[in-house]
Amino acid sequence: xxxxxxxxxxxxxxxxxxxxxxxxxxxxxxxxxxxxxxxxxxxxxxxxxxxxxxxxxxxxxxxxxxxxxxxxxxxxxxxxxxxxxxxxxxxxxxxxxxxxxxxxxxxxxxxxxxxxxxxxxxxxxxxxxxxxxxxxxxxxxxxxxxxxxxxxxxxxxxxxxxxxxxxxxxxxxxxxxxxxxxxxxxxxxxxxxxxxxxxxxxxxxxxxxxxxxxxxxxxxxxxxxxxxxxxxxxxxxxxxxxxxxxxxxxxxxxxxxxxxxxxxxxxxxxxxxxxxxxxxxxxxxxxxxxxxxxxxxxxxxxxxxxxxxxxxxxxxxxxxxxxxxxxxxxxxxxxxxxxxxxxxxxxxxxxxxxxxxxxxxxxxxxxxxxxxxxxxxxxxxxxxxxxxxxxxxxxxxxxxxxxxxxxxxxxxxxxxxxxxxxxxxxxxxxxxxxxxxxxxxxxxxxxxxxxxxxxxxxxxxxxxxxxxxxxxxxxxxxxxxxxxxxxxxxxxxxx
Numbered sequence: 001x002x003x004x005x006x007x008x009x010x011x012x013x014x015x016x017x018x019x020x021x022x023x024x025x026x027x028x029x030x031x032x033x034x035x036x037x038x039x040x041x042x043x044x045x046x047x048x049x050x051x052x053x054x055x056x057x058x059x060x061x062x063x064x065x066x067x068x069x070x071x072x073x074x075x076x077x078x079x080x081x082x083x084x085x086x087x088x089x090x091x092x093x094x095x096x097x098x099x100x101x102x103x104x105x106x107x108x109x110x111x112x113x114x115x116x117x118x119x120x121x122x123x124x125x126x127x128x129x130x131x132x133x134x135x136x137x138x139x140x141x142x143x144x145x146x147x148x149x150x151x152x153x154x155x156x157x158x159x160x161x162x163x164x165x166x167x168x169x170x171x172x173x174x175x176x177x178x179x180x181x182x183x184x185x186x187x188x189x190x191x192x193x194x195x196x197x198x199x200x201x202x203x204x205x206x207x208x209x210x211x212x213x214x215x216x217x218x219x220x221x222x223x224x225x226x227x228x229x230x231x232x233x234x235x236x237x238x239x240x241x242x243x244x245x246x247x248x249x250x251x252x253x254x255x256x257x258x259x260x261x262x263x264x265x266x267x268x269x270x271x272x273x274x275x276x277x278x279x280x281x282x283x284x285x286x287x288x289x290x291x292x293x294x295x296x297x298x299x300x301x302x303x304x305x306x307x308x309x310x311x312x313x314x315x316x317x318x319x320x321x322x323x324x325x326x327x328x329x330x331x332x333x334x335x336x337x338x339x340x341x342x343x344x345x346x347x348x349x350x351x352x353x354x355x356x357x358x359x360x361x362x363x364x365x366x367x368x369x370x371x372x373x374x375x376x377x378x379x380x381x382x383x384x385x386x387x388x389x390x391x392x393x394x395x396x397x398x399x400x401x402x403x404x405x406x407x408x409x410x411x412x413x414x415x416x417x418x419x420x421x422x423x424x425x426x427x428x429x430x431x432x433x434x435x436x437x438x439x440x441x442x443x444x445x446x447x448x449x450x451x452x453x454x455x456x457x458x459x460x461x462x463x464x465x466x467x468x469x470x471x472x473x474x475x476x477x478x479x480x481x482x483x484x485x486x487x488x489x490x491x492x493x494x495x
Contacts, residue, residue, distance in 0.1 A: 069115020199396025
């Protein structure tokens with residue numbers, strides 16, 4: 001059974017012994033740590049040894065670090081660069097027109113060679129995933145990197161980081177316990193922030209005076225599951241002492257991000273009638289099917305070919321969604337309608353958007369929720385008891401960025417530089433010593449090799465090098481380019 005994040009979150013009180021004795025180049029640390037973390041802390045003969053005893057005492061001038069296995073990490077960098085949630089003088093949560101992280105240095109690790117992280121769970125290998133997440137943390141808190149994947153030694157030098165932001169939801173769920181345990185025993189003062197707990201903490205603020213709370217969770221296929229998210233929500237609500245009823249309405253956002261990415265299984269702009277190979281919601285009465293009785297509430301756009309019917313007529317049994325907007329409409333209406341039919345008297349105060357990509361359609365989402373709040377049938381507002389007047393969408397990454405600022409400020413570790421921010425970007429690549437059979441046509445690992453690797457070894461199957469354009473494809477380049485402030489800081493290295 002998977003443990004909830006509450007049981008191994010960043011604020012878990014550890015009752016671990018740490019013997020500050022040195023013998024044969026080793027320091028005794030807790031046996032509850034992963035083997036790789038014990039090596040990083042205490043085994044000077046290991047390739048993973050961190051030599052944390054040499055960590056700078058003053059963290060303020062160091063970089064803010066983060067890692068992700070997808071280009072979503074660059075979107076989180078963009079949030080760091082553009083965040084203005086606090087008054088930089090007083091620290092109060094009031095925007096002041098000045099970037100919160102102005103002048104900070106940032107390090108970003110695009111862990112491309114080891115993702116997507118969800119694959120380790122699908123292939124039954126969570127142990128290697130946990131190890132890899134600690135390995136990423138060791139890299140960020142370290143000072144060395146490879147210049148090329150063919151290099152035998154790490155000849156590149158970088159500064160260590162003062163905070164680790166885990167921006168991948170899967171990594172935050174499965175790695176925060178191990179990451180925090182290692183950092184707490186390192187004695188460096190470096191702390192970590194994960195997107196899942198940060199987002200849920202914000203959502204819990206919507207509980208009423210009796211501790212009742214109703215939340216929506218819009219999640220992506222292949223990421224953190226609804227059950228996992230709901231478990232963490234309930235555990236964190238209990239930790240906060242919310243004694244009322246906690247309700248969670250989950251919705252798997254099938255087709256939203258896929259249609260944004262132009263996946264032909266979900267969208268075909270050239271189609272004029274229902275087509276073969278469509279993988280989106282279809283008409284029916286079961287979960288994630290289009291309910292014909294809700295057509296007036298879905299409010300589907302019929303412009304152009306955004307809604308497809310079978311040839312020869314508008315047969316509902318063959319209806320297909322064919323636009324990003326219609327996927328968004330379908331999922332939000334489905335979630336809110338389930339709340340209404342449940343008879344709950346606790347309105348949904350927030351919907352947590354668990355995928356960074358969902359933020360690209362926030363304007364559509366806001367519009368749909370306004371329409372539902374004002375929807376009347378027979379003179380009655382049908383959804384006023386389902387949607388709180390103070391309803392909001394919650395972006396966990398944005399919450400994590402705010403928490404990172406508060407931690408650095410409270411610990412006195414903000415750089416407070418009067419200069420432009422700097423960004424150093426790195427990417428993981430398959431090691432040149434990897435078997436040729438392990439690589440696909442794109443030069444990265446085949447799934448059958450990547451997800452079958454064994455944990456607990458000293459094998460170096462991937463190496464972290466400075467990001468260069470030859471290591472990314474056109475889609476990834478476009479994602480980075482769309483992050484305007486981020487791209488401005490690294491564009492010279494991408495041409």
